[in-house]
Amino acid sequence: MLHPTPSIAELLEHNALFEVRAFVAGEWKASEKTIGVENPASGLEIARVTVCGADVAQEAINAAESAFSIWSTMLARKRGQILRRWADLIEENVEELALIITAEQGKPLAESRGEVLYGAGFVHWFASEGERAYGETIPSHKPNSKLVVSMQPVGVTAAITPWNFPSAMIARKAAAALAAGCTMIVQPSLDTPLSALALARLAERAGIPAGVFQVVVGDPVVLSEEFISDQRVRALSFTGSTEVGRILLSKAGRTVKKVSMELGGNAPFIVFGDADLEEAVRLCVEAKFATSGQDCLAANRIYIQSPLYDRFCASFAKAVALLKVGDGLDPESDIGPMTKRSVVEKCRAHVKDALSKGAIIATGKLDEREGNFVTPTVIVNVTDDMLIVREETFGPVAAILSFETEEEVVARANDCEMGLAAYVCTRDLNRGIRLSENLQYGMVALNTSSFTGAPIPFGGWKSSGLGREGSRHGLSEFMELKYVCFGNLAA
Ligand SMILES: NC(=O)C1=CN([C@@H]2O[C@H](COP(=O)(O)OP(=O)(O)OC[C@H]3O[C@@H](n4cnc5c(N)ncnc54)[C@H](O)[C@@H]3O)[C@@H](O)[C@H]2O)C=CC1
Numbered sequence: 284m285l286h287p288t289p290s291i292a293e294l295l296e297h298n299a300l301f302e303v304r305a306f307v308a309g310e311w312k313a314s315e316k317t318i319g320v321e322n323p324a325s326g327l328e329i330a331r332v333t334v335c336g337a338d339v340a341q342e343a344i345n346a347a348e349s350a351f352s353i354w355s356t357m358l359a360r361k362r363g364q365i366l367r368r369w370a371d372l373i374e375e376n377v378e379e380l381a382l383i384i385t386a387e388q389g390k391p392l393a394e395s396r397g398e399v400l401y402g403a404g405f406v407h408w409f410a411s412e413g414e415r416a417y418g419e420t421i422p423s424h425k426p427n428s429k430l431v432v433s434m435q436p437v438g439v440t441a442a443i444t445p446w447n448f449p450s451a452m453i454a455r456k457a458a459a460a461l462a463a464g465c466t467m468i469v470q471p472s473l474d475t476p477l478s479a480l481a482l483a484r485l486a487e488r489a490g491i492p493a494g495v496f497q498v499v500v501g502d503p504v505v506l507s508e509e510f511i512s513d514q515r516v517r518a519l520s521f522t523g524s525t526e527v528g529r530i531l532l533s534k535a536g537r538t539v540k541k542v543s544m545e546l547g548g549n550a551p552f553i554v555f556g557d558a559d560l561e562e563a564v565r566l567c568v569e570a571k572f573a574t575s576g577q578d579c580l581a582a583n584r585i586y587i588q589s590p591l592y593d594r595f596c597a598s599f600a601k602a603v604a605l606l607k608v609g610d611g612l613d614p615e616s617d618i619g620p621m622t623k624r625s626v627v628e629k630c631r632a633h634v635k636d637a638l639s640k641g642a643i644i645a646t647g648k649l650d651e652r653e654g655n656f657v658t659p660t661v662i663v664n665v666t667d668d669m670l671i672v673r674e675e676t677f678g679p680v681a682a683i684l685s686f687e688t689e690e691e692v693v694a695r696a697n698d699c700e701m702g703l704a705a706y707v708c709t710r711d712l713n714r715g716i717r718l719s720e721n722l723q724y725g726m727v728a729l730n731t732s733s734f735t736g737a738p739i740p741f742g743g744w745k746s747s748g749l750g751r752e753g754s755r756h757g758l759s760e761f762m763e764l765k766y767v768c769f770g771n772l773a774a
């Protein structure tokens with residue numbers, strides 16, 4: 284007898300890391316009040332997660348404060364050993380963690396596996412980086428004095444994380460904070476809390492002490508208000524929309540918190556006439572449709588130098604038409620469901636606006652069907668006045684514009700409040716160097732669509748955020764510099 288394919292809910296029930304309780308002070312806390320988590324592909328509820336209120340947030344802050352004195356005075360090497368155990372457990376449980384991501388976020392399973400390993404890479408990286416929080420000595424300008432500069436952990440920290448990378452964004456923040464000697468309370472998106480709770484299960488198993496890493500799920504405004512207003516929380520790390528980032532930034536001023544903000548994007552993808560056409564098409568498909576387009580690095584404005592425009596549009600549309608839309612559990616799926624209905628509606632609004640202003644659909648359609656699926660769509664004859672150019676679409680709809688000169692395209696690419704990532708395809712090295720210098724973006728990718736990872740400083744300019752995650756720079760987001768002057772020393 285053919286066994287029916289187990290439902291996503293049945294798969295979760297047998298997943299050892301499937302957890303719905305909050306993780307506070309080393310305890311798993313259930314409550315009467317719960318909130319549903321839906322599978323974006325089916326719209327069906329797959330879990331009911333414990334909801335935490337302001338009181339639990341305060342409990343977590345108390346526990347984080349108590350744990351800080353132990354964790355921060357532990358040798359960096361010992362902290363690193365525990366973090367390495369966490370990283371190893373994340374990698375050993377990649378299948379369980381990936382299924383949870385696909386269940387709640389919707390992305391194809393292969394991408395979920397990639398996200399899990401991407402996150403583990405940050406934990407491995409910072410496990411070692413914590414031992415390199417170097418200070419310095421300064422030749423004294425004062426007699427009989429010794430001048431020393433050291434780096435110290437800021438203390439209790441909070442992270443508010445997004446739904447598009449529900450696992451890796453937590454790993455990226457927590458790894459740096461914990462390696463620095465800080466403690467961290469994570470407030471995941473209500474759309475995707477299960478990945479955060481699964482990571483907490485592995486943190487506990489890795490031996491991360493109670494109160495060092497905690498996860499609270501609940502009303503984002505209520506919980507974040509506790510973290511922001513409490514003086515004991517000394518740093519806030521946020522990934523999400525620029526709109527919410529602005530709210531948090533203004534509130535954080537009340538207690539003068541250190542903040543790191545990874546916000547929205549609107550990446551230009553620029554192809555010059557001398558580029559290898561098929562290579563440019565391949566790179567552009569990757570840069571546009573990774574994470575089903577729900578990625579702050581997504582190519583949001585595709586600029587093609589006019590002599591290449593028609594051939595690029597034809598080849599790109601042909602490649603996009605081959606992308607398969609389906610449930611993330613289907614190994615054939617390239618594009619999963621959108622995680623949130625709001626993303627579907629934004630894609631539709633951008634397509635409608637573009638068509639009303641003279642753009643044309645080269646492949647795909649104005650998707651009016653029910654549910655969260657959006658047909659990968661390519662819009663051509665796009666102009667700068669269209670919403671699809673001025674706003675981040677954050678979905679599988681590609682906008683292709685043409686340009687004449689290098690000066691023109693640099694000016695248009697920079698005419699944007701965002702400044703996260705930019706892509707350039709050219710075989711002219713001098714032009715590549717000029718573009719890398721003149722584009723006002725925190726990250727510039729030349730002839731590649733794959734450039735992120737633990738060793739690089741991830742972050743944007745302008746309204747795309749503040750600070751950097753990953754790399755040696757990522758540690759300083761959770762550390763304070765201290766200068767000590769030892770005076771009146773014996774001559
Ligand atoms: N830079 C990035 O990686 C991401 C950017 N985005 C951008 O954000 C747009 C909307 O996506 P959303 O999930 O709605 O992002 P969002 O910015 O609304 O949510 C991100 C996180 O902030 C929390 N949050 C929301 N409102 C808050 C508030 N007032 N105070 C405290 N926390 C709050 C959410 O619960 C979630 O954990 C996307 O279309 C995209 O443009 C979204 C996710 C990731």
Ligand SMILES: O=C(O)[C@H](O)CS(=O)(=O)O
Pocket residue numbers: 445447448452522545577578579580735741
């Ligand atoms: O590659 C990444 O790190 C993601 O693009 C980060 S984000 O989209 O969640 O900001």
